[in-house]
Each structure stands twice: as C-alpha cells, then as structure tokens.
Amino acid sequence: MSVIPNRIAMLGSSVAALGFFFLPIVALKPNRLAAGVPFNLLQLQGDYRYILLFALALVPFMVAFRKDVTTRGWLLVALGNLLLLLTLLLPAMAATHLLANATQYLGENAFVRNPRVLPTGGLALGLAGGYVTLFAGLRDLERSGVQAWIRAIGAWAGVAVIAVLLATGAFNVYSVMVEFHTNGAALQQKFVEHLMFVLVSLVVGFIVGVGLGLWASRDERVSNVILYAVGIIQTIPSLALFGVLLVPLARLGDAHFLPVALFFAVSAVLAIAVGLGYRALAGRLPSRLQTASLIVAALVAAVPLTLFTGVFVSFVYRAARIGFGGGAMSGLDNGILALVLAGLGLWVLRRWVFVRDGVVRSLVRWAYLLAYAATGVLFVVLMVRAAATDQFLGAVPSLSALTVRDLGVSGIGVAPALVALTLYSLLPLVRNTYAGLKNVDNAIIDSGRGMGMTPAQIFFQIELPLAFPVIMAGVRNAGVALVGIGTVATVIGAGGLGDFVIQGIVNTSIDLILLGALPAIALAMVLDALLRFAEGLLTSPGIRHAQNS
C-alpha cells in the first residue's frame, strides 16, 4: 500500500507559515478604543525564539511526506499542539516588552491609558494552522488504528496546557484577558445563561425532534410533511423568527393559565380524534385525500404541540434557573448528584463489566434503582425549591389568577429565545433520527421479527442502537448550532454571551466581541467533544467503525 502525503498537514503548515509571514501577529493599542500599531512576528523585539516559531510552522509540511503513518501522526499531533501553545505564548512574552515600552512604540501623542495587546490575523492563522495540523495528525493515528482514548489525550494535551497557563495568568497581556478581568463576574453569569438555554432547548428539541423523526420513519406520507416543515423553519433567519414569535408569545403571556390549559387539552383531544378518524378511514379514502387529511391532522396537532412546547420549555428553564440559582449547592444536592452520576457511570460501563457473579449483579441492579430514584428526588427537590421562592409563582394569589407569564412565557426575553432555539434544533434532530431509523437494514428487522421479538423490543434493542450514532450526530449538530445561534438571542433581551458581542459591536471593541465569541467557541467545542465521547461510549463496537466518517 502506498502512503499518500498528508495533505491536511500541508495545508495547516502553509496557513500558519503564511500567516506568520504576511500578517501582523499582534497590535499594540494605547487604550480600549483607539486603533493599534501592528507588529509582525519577525518584527517582535526579542531573540531567535520568534524565528523558531516561524520555522516550526514549516516543519509539518515536511513531516507530511513521511511514509510511516503512525510516526507521522504522532509527529503531527506534537507539532500541532506545540504550534497552538507557542503561537499563544511567545507573542504574549513579547507583549510584556511591548507594553513596558508602549509610549516609545505609540509615539508621543497617543492617549495611553490601560494599553493592551490585541491578537491579530497572524496569531489567528497560527492557531488555525496548529489546529489543522493537529487534526491531520489525529487522522493519521485513527487510520493506523491507535485507540480512541490515546488519540483523545493527543487531541487535548495542548489545550490542557493552555488552560493551565491561562489560569496562571500567562496570557493576561492580551486585550481579551484584560476585558475578562474587568468583566469576569458578568461573563460567568452570561455563560451560565447561554449554557442553560442551549441545554434546555436541546433537551426539548431532542424530545420533540426524535419523536417527529420516529413518526416520519414509520409513515412514508407523514415523512414528507414533517421533513418539509422542519426544513422551512431552518430557512427563516433567526432575527425574523424572534420577531415572529414576539407578538404571539406576548399575547400568550398575558393570558390566564387555566383557559390556555383548557385550550391545550381540547385541541389535543381534537388532534387525537382526527388522528384516530384518519386511522379508521385509512385505505378507504382516495389517496389524494389521505395526504390532505393527514396534513390537517398534523396541523391540528401542531397547535397544541407548539403551545405546550413553548410553555414547557420556558417553565423548565425558569425552574432550573431558580432551583439551581440559590447559590451554593448543599450537601444534599451534592450527594444526590453523586448518586445520579454513579448510576450513569454504571449504566455506561455495563457493556464492559460483564458481571457473572449473582451477588454483584444484584448489587449493580440495586445501584441502578438507587440512581434512578436519586434522579427523581433531585428533580422534585429542584422544583420544590424553585416553587418555594417568591420569584416563582410566589406572588400569585390563586390558580385562577395565574397567568402564563408567571410560568416564564413572555414576548421578549428568554421565552422566545428558547422557542426559536428549540425550533432550530429540530431539523438536524428530525432528519438524523429519520435517516438513522430508515437506514436500518430490513433483513435485520425481519430476523428480529422472525425470532419473536415484539415491536417494542425490535425498536429498543435493534433499531435504536443501530440508529444511535446517526441520531447522536444530529444532536451534536444541533448543539453546536445552538451555541452559535444563541448569541443572537441577545437582541430580544434574552441575555447570554451575545450581550458582549452586541456591546462590542456598538462600541467597536473587538476585545468585547472576542470576550463573547471565544467562550462560545470553547463551549461549542467542549459540547461537541463531550457528545462525541458519550456517543463513543454508548455505540456498540460492532458498528462504531462503519459510522465513523
């Protein structure tokens, strides 16, 4: 087998080297707003180290031609990590010098107050090049069959070192870090907000989306309607979607809870009736009418479903925020959480730990039960605690006075953001669930049926595990997309990391934009990595490779 050169590594190498050579790596700014003076890597005052960094960027290009894939992979991983680390670290060192002599570089007339060093294009390309090189190396390692967890170490080593350095203040000269130190508390709060609405809408989107995908995969005629509908949602620009939701949600918020609940119940019953009627008539209706009646049923069902989803999402978000928001977690919380995690861990590990011994087996079973119970208890505790605060329904005198707004629904703020984000998460979730289930080989399902599995057993023991990687890919797509789209939610006052971005745009402060954007990027990456990890653990080794691309 002839080994082709690693083209991706060549790309990474070129990107970094060209960036270092042609673009300024940092700019020295006299204060927050004024434009800065750019510096090239090779212009940096100092010593040979900066030239070495440039040289380092060229090395992956040569390594790319090595024939031994495993060695090449490890070299590239090491080089990629080194590039990431040094691209950040060396200019930071130089920056100390720049800052000390700020007046000298900026000239006499500059208004020097709180001078800072802005990372610029060269640094960005250096990081990009490093990342691409790292990725190229990981691909080689995967190809040569290095185990996933060893690869994961290679992938995250550099990031870990950077995180440690970040904590020790090695990068404090960078302007983003300066902003970070002035806005630290706010950032933490915004980050939590952001995380919350990504997670809440992802969870609700998952429930709804997987449900719809399942339905679509069962009924060919429904599938067209559903896939088309979620496809349409995706084409609406996010700002427009927020705008569209503004009025109905505001109206909904004004409404009293009881009539809304009644409406929900009535339309749900209606939808079920239409559905059953369709069932009864199916086959007897001419085919054109069949599709039409199905769409009617779907629409009738969509109204209460959307309503319910909107209210439910807002309510869960509010409850979770208030329930968790009470400051430090108590010992009880921690205990319960530990149980939940232990149960989860056991569940994940059960594939590897084949327990033959009867006693251990029943112990494990008890541990499961305990963990399930703990999950339930945690939920109840959260809800009760949320309900006990007077922020939450506390001010409402009676059930009949309860408005939907008291449950967290309003025209601006978090509710429309959550609804919009949930809607956006639907397409990848529905599409992947549908595709995953559709792709399960008929012969496999046929043998399951032939062996006497019930439809539920076939679904849970065969179809779901086989479609799982595809569904999880949809969850990852949705999650990463939500982190990004979530930054737009700031325009309707929902908060989140978008607040910094908007502020930064208004003030033409790149630092502030970055302060919002970098944590969002990090969040997206970590979320993706965590979901990938979970996917890897939960996917059977028997199908892991086939689905890996």
Place this chain on the structure above:
Amino acid sequence: MIEFQNVVKQFPDGFRAVNGLSLTVHDGEITVFIGPSGCGKTTSMRMVNRLLSITEGRILVEGRDNRDYPAEELRRKIGYAIQQIGLFPHMTVLQNIAVVPRLLGWEEDRIRKRVDELLELVGLDPDVNRDKYPRQLSGGQQQRVGVARALGADPPIMLMDEPFGAIDPITREVLQDEFLEIQKRISKTIIFVTHDIDEAIKMGDRIAILKDGSLVQYDTPDTLLAKPKNRFVRDFVGADRQLKRLGLLRVRELMTRDTPNVSLRASTDDARRAIEAAAVKSAFVVDEDGVLKGWVDREGLRENPDSLLDAMNEGDFREIGVRQSATAREALSAMVARGFRITPVVDERGALVGSITLRALQELADQGWVEGEQAS
C-alpha cells in the same frame, strides 16, 4: 409436523402469490421448497411463522392452527434463518445467538452454556468467536452463526430461506455437509427454501416443486428424479437427472462384496487361479492388513509369470479406489476419468471391501430412465 391446508396468499395489490397449497412437512425431515423465482417459496414459508398473514386456508403447526398461538410465542419456537443472515451488527456473536433464549427468560449461565454448545455444533471455536462482532467474521462464519442463532432455544421447527445462498460454491458445499451432519443429531422439522436443484436433492428428505403459487410435485428426491410428473418438473430437475439420481445412491449400497483379490505375498499362480475362478479379467491386490495396493490382470501375469510384484499394477488406494461412503455419481465419474470398467471400494483405512462395475451403474440409470419416461 407442519400442515398446509389449501393455503392461499393474496397480497393487498391483488396478486395471488400462493394458490391453494396443501402439503405436510413431516417431523424430523427436511422439506425443500423449490421452484423458479417468484413462485411463492418465501411467501409460503413466511406464513408458517406468521410474518405474513394467511388469506385463506390454514397452517397447522404441531396439530394446532398457527393463528391460535400468540404470534411472538409461535415465532420463538420456530427457528428462522435467511439468506441475508440478518445478524445484529451491534451485538456480539454471543448476544446474537442468545436473543431467543433471553426472550424466553433463560438464566444467564444456561444461555452461555447453550451458546458455547451451538458454536461447537456449527464448527466455530467458542473461545475465539464468542465475543466477536459480525463484521469481524467471514461470510461463511456469519452464515454459521445465523444457523446457530436459529437453533438458539432448541426450537423443534426451523424455517430456512436460502440460508447458504450468498456464499461461494465451495463453502456452500461444506456448510451443506455440516448442516446434514448436524441434522442427523438434532432431527429438526425443517422447511428449506432454495432455487438450486442440486442443493435440494442433497438436502431434502422431500422436495416440493412450486410453480406460480401452486404445488406441482411433492416427493422424495429419488422419486422426483426417477418419475418427474410432467414436462415442467422434468425440465426443472434438468436433463442430467439420471446422473443426479446416482448422486443420491451410496456406493456402499450398490457394491459387490466378494470381489476377487489376492495377497501381496501370493504367487502368480494363486492370482491366475483367483481370476479364472471368478471369470473376470483382473483381481485386486491387498497387503496383510487388507489395504488395497494395486491390481493384476491376465495380461500382466502372462508377461511376468514369475513374480506377482512385477506383474501387478501398483496404485495408492486413494487414487484407484472409491470410498464406500461416496455417491454412485462420484464412482461413475472416477471410473470414466480413469478408464476403468470396475473400481475397488475401500473403507476409511483403505481396506478393500468390495467393488463396483460400470455396467451396474448403467443398468441403474437405464432403469430409472425408462420408468421416468413411462410415467410422464
């Protein structure tokens, strides 16, 4: 026992795939369904475990209408193996084979024991293969696991839809032989679908020939070959059906046991006497253990009147003899290839146990041919 009684299958689009099928699958026998593509073999089979509903008529499984069983319960007592194998790719070999036992709620230890036993049965080393995933197995190995899985909970009945269809001819023969060996031990009641007539003749205790959803002929392979009911069957079994029939007969059943033979130590006179006494042209030569060493004929004795060792034609028993377990067809082909009119029959050790003549085989074939012609 499985009894089809006037079974009709009409699909929702109005197509009648099975049209009044009546036949009985006997206990412990392999009944082969065969016929041209689209004749309704698969459809008939899938009605037995109710993967397809029956439009008219009924199917009795162990004397009971199969619609009286709850569908899942029925299927769990009927093994099911298909051409596409349909192993669950996300489960290990063990988990695949354990599916039905688990559905039936067996104890884990019993399941593991059963799985190992089945793997041994289908010729796979349990310790090597138990924890592999299907993608780590070759096609033939997957097919074996498929059979093992169908046997999982020791069902009395098996449905096999072209189980060896997607496999190269050599492996297929091996699997067929192995499966026949297994069947000897387990004696399941089996419906076996194929469209390969050679496979049908080899595997079937009885063969049902279907055409356009109807039964054309249902007989043992030998009867089917000897007396095809009509032109369709005759064409279907092929012009070489006499030859195929010989494939059903074992040399053991056809050979002559007292065949002229002499010891290596014997004199040429002894040999000559033996040949003349039997009024044949040659005699076989064996060593003190009775193992075939060659043959000697009148001509050889004339040219070397002094030494039997010089007069005889030496040959290894594997080269010049046929095993008593070989089919008559194999014996015939060996004789044609070697230009013999008579061939010695040996046992596993190579000891001479008898002989068989070209004429005997010819007579056998003629007899069938005539009978077959008369019947149609």
